Amino acid sequence: MYLAKVYVTLKPTVNDPQGITVLGGLKSLGFDSVEEVRVGKYLEVRIAAPERSQAEAKVTEMCRELLANPVIEEFRFELEEASPRPGG
Amino acid sequence: MYLAKVYVTLKPTVNDPQGITVLGGLKSLGFDSVEEVRVGKYLEVRIAAPERSQAEAKVTEMCRELLANPVIEEFRFELEEASPRPGG
Numbered sequence: 209m210y211l212a213k214v215y216v217t218l219k220p221t222v223n224d225p226q227g228i229t230v231l232g233g234l235k236s237l238g239f240d241s242v243e244e245v246r247v248g249k250y251l252e253v254r255i256a257a258p259e260r261s262q263a264e265a266k267v268t269e270m271c272r273e274l275l276a277n278p279v280i281e282e283f284r285f286e287l288e289e290a291s292p293r294p295g296g
Numbered sequence: 297m298y299l300a301k302v303y304v305t306l307k308p309t310v311n312d313p314q315g316i317t318v319l320g321g322l323k324s325l326g327f328d329s330v331e332e333v334r335v336g337k338y339l340e341v342r343i344a345a346p347e348r349s350q351a352e353a354k355v356t357e358m359c360r361e362l363l364a365n366p367v368i369e370e371f372r373f374e375l376e377e378a379s380p381r382p383g384g
Contacts, residue, residue, distance in 0.1 A: 230362070234341075241354060242341060243342040249335065249337065252334045252336070255327075255330050256329045
């Protein structure tokens with residue numbers, strides 16, 4: 209069992225309206241020292257695989273096919289060995 | 297200038313319909329080995345601060361006041377020194 213921590217972020221050149229909105233919110237709350245906010249996704253994926261290399265290949269495939277939009281987003285992930293989920 | 301990488305996740309006991317939907321999507325694409333998906337937010341916040349401790353305090357405050365919903369979410373962040381943003 210592996211736990212993949214997947215980070216999906218917009219490519220640096222892509223405009224991020226959600227980040228701009230959060231930045232505005234922070235400024236209006238008085239956080240004047242904030243300069244930029246970019247918002248991405250963070251996913252934790254539990255996957256059964258006998259070996260790390262297989263888990264890695266699967267997670268890469270998942271990111272390419274569903275978790276990230278390759279046109280505007282990029283992804284990276286960390287893989288760690290995990291115990292089966294509680295009660296699972 | 298500091299760059300805070302903020303991770304906002306649902307508390308472990310909170311139901312995650314978005315994660316369940318992604319899990320369903322992965323399964324229907326043939327990823328049978330996936331057992332669980334949980335979806336969170338990942339934010340990159342650039343903040344001007346003379347010292348690390350001040351940046352840390354500010355980011356904690358931001359998380360408490362806007363970035364995370366303390367009722368159902370928890371947050372953690374990493375702080376790294378950053379160069380001013382390109383063209384900024």
